[in-house]
Amino acid sequence: MTADLSTSYLGMTFANPIVASSSPMTESMDALLALQESGIGGVVLPSLWEEQIEHEAMEMQRLYEVTADSFAESLSGYFPEYQDYATRTESYLAHLVEAKQALEIPVIASLNGTTRGGWTHYAKKIEEAGADALELNVYLIPTDPYASGRDVEKRYLDLVSAVRAEVSIPLAVKIGPYFSSLPNMARELVDAGADGLVLFNRFFQPDIDLESLEVVPRVSLSPRSALLLPLRWTGILCGQVQASFGITSGVHTAEDALKAILVGADVAMMASALLRGGADVVSTMLGEIQQWLDEHEYDSIEQMKGSMAIGSSANPDAFVRANYMKILTTYTSQVS
Ligand SMILES: Cc1cc2nc3c(=O)[nH]c(=O)nc-3n(C[C@H](O)[C@H](O)[C@H](O)COP(=O)(O)O)c2cc1C
DSSP: OOOBOOEEETTEEESSSEEEOSSGGGTSHHHHHHHHHTTOSEEEEEEEEHHHHHHHHHHHHHHHHHHTTSOGGGHHHHOTTHHHHHHHHHHHHHHHHHHHHHOSSOEEEEEEESSOSGGGGHHHHHHHTTOSEEEEEEOOOOOOTTSOHHHHHHHHHHHHHHHHHHOOSOEEEEEOSOOTTHHHHHHHHHHTTOSEEEEOOOOOOOEEETTTTEEEOOOOOOOGGGGHHHHHHHHHHBTTBOSEEEEESSOOSHHHHHHHHHTTOSEEEESHHHHHHOTHHHHHHHHHHHHHHHHTTOSBHHHHTTTTSTTTOSOGGGGSHHHHHHHHHHHHHHHO
16 A cells, blocks of 8 residues: 555645745746646745835825826836836736646745735735635844844734734745744744744845945755754644644755654745756655655655654654754764
């Protein structure tokens, strides 16, 4: 008997736990169809950004004010970029509708923002356009020395409540690891309305260009070692916080996905490996996952899920301080 690869995530059933996370890989219909063809369990569309929605709303307001006394035909004269503004958010919805029509796998839309505000109404349009679920990416870099940790956490919670109030589809929240008490924050995010947590956002660090003396953005694809951070924290949160879990960052191979499931992830999400290797990576991984489960006599993904999380692990200390102490002492004795 072959093991059942299906997994429950955000209250939905996915045929398997491999999900394409939000990235240019899920931007075109061709790429989405190739991912479906390769057997992927589900997809998250690229994010629509708070700034895009707010910017468009501002431009539409300006447009309205200017055209109140003039003819609509003169629009392009005033705003050569009008077409752009008018279609950015609409084209997101059109892409979502098209993806839903063409794909049989679950399609998760993504919003990316940091403040509670009018833009969150957009979540409702996403639901109406047919998204199976919504992922809210909170990419917040606090810079104010007078804003306390609690102030920052409150911004997250307010935002999640605001988006939750707009939709009844499942809501996942994608966060970074930088909280003083991640378990507490995770629990509060769930209380604020998150059905799932996606761990972790990769914070792309800006670099300095020494010639132009400018701060420049730097997008790098992840190394495999990036998996270790979400692996630890999912292992700690699973069983303690009642939510679905998605792991993102450093999932490149079948082994990585299996580790993610063992610590309690419902899905293992991928961007870098798909951008590097294309959709074919998925079919290879699924074959290897199937083989591993069969060889290790698991009946299903659900059976193995969370079996190495802190609450189920034979060695829960490995997730916390004892691990650290052991590593450092071992290293010292090696070099002496
Ligand atoms: C080029 C690129 C674009 C991305 N765009 C988004 C985005 O629009 N929204 C989002 O939530 N994450 C975005 N991500 C982050 C990925 O979804 C993913 O969380 C991150 O890259 C870590 O996973 P990985 O190690 O598999 O790459 C992007 C990543 C890359 C590399």
